[in-house]
Amino acid sequence: MSEEHLIDNYRLVNCLATGSCSQIWEVNDQETGERFAMKLLLEEAFKQAEMKATLKREYKIAAGLDHPNIIQVFGHVQTKKHAYxxxxxxxxxxxxxxxRGDILVIHMRLRKLVECLLMGLSHVHEKGWLHRDVKPDNIMMTKATDVRLIDFSLSSKAPSGLSKMLGGKSKTIQGTRTYIAPEIVRRKLPSAQSDLYSFGVSLYECLTGRPPFMGSSPNDLLIKHIQEPPAIPSAFNENVSTEM
Incomplete structure (x- = not known):
């Protein structure tokens, strides 16, 4: 086995996803034969102390969560060559x-999907955390409707009562602009409701195949979250009822 396909005791089998800072790999533990997923920092991100700290922090947050609808984490490793x-x-x-592939798969399992996702989010909030990046990319589902909420890299502690009373402001807009809540656009403090807004945008996309807001530029998209009422979902999918 060539060294490039081995990281410590893990054999890299298949690259499942590639992001701007990391890759997700299917790996095998060479000692036990068990199969895991590895979130591996890319070379450029590994050179940045902030990226390594973010990965370590994500692990600590996820390790403190214990719910069947939240991805399980088992370990974090940082060496002179890798962080994963x-x-x-x-x-x-x-x-x-x-x-993108077959949206009817979601429609057939929608009730179970919504229940599982909201129970997972509820657990995150009960533990005092906000996810901050709820979107279809961060929700996984099998054909048996097993559901997992993933990626806690942007997660933060829910603001305290004192912070809310003082009307604190966020320094930066964090999250994915297509799914971001209006209060985040206004740089107000996030809350559990901010996650629920992002969930609502995700549900809209699951029902219609497109998000409620699409902009000609990133700033245009942010403004639409504040100023523009979305088209009713039935405009894009006639099977969506008023009750939904």
Whole structure:
């Protein structure tokens, strides 16, 4: 086995996803034969102390959560060559991939999907955390409707009562602009409701195949979250009822 396909005791089998800072790999533990997923920092990100700290922090947050609808994490390793996190290998695509492939798969399982996701989010909030990046890319589902909420890299502690009373402001806008809540655009403090707004945008996309807001530029998209009422979902999918 060539060294490039081995990281410590893990054999890299298949690259499942590539982001701007990291890759997700299917890996095998050479000692036990067990299969896991590895979130591995890319070379440029590994050179940045902030990226390594973010990965370590993500691991600590996820390790403090224990819910069947939240991805399990098993370890974090940082050496002179690599920084990575070991997670459960979950045998399903994310919702964005399903929407692009066969959206009816989601429609047939929608009630169970919504229940599982909201229970997972509720657990995150009960533990005092906000996810801050709820979107179809960060929700995985199998054909048996096993559901996992993933990626806690942007997560933060829920603001305290004192912070809310003082009307604190966020220094930066964090999150994915297509799914971001209006109060975040206004640089107000996030809350559990901010996650629920992002969930609502994700549900809209699951129902219609497109998000409620699409902008000609990043700033245009942010303004639409504040100023523009979305088209009713039935405008894009006639099967969506008023009750939904």
């Amino acid at each position: 996190m070991i997670m459960e290998h979950f045998g399903g695509p994310n919702l964005k991939q399903i929407i």
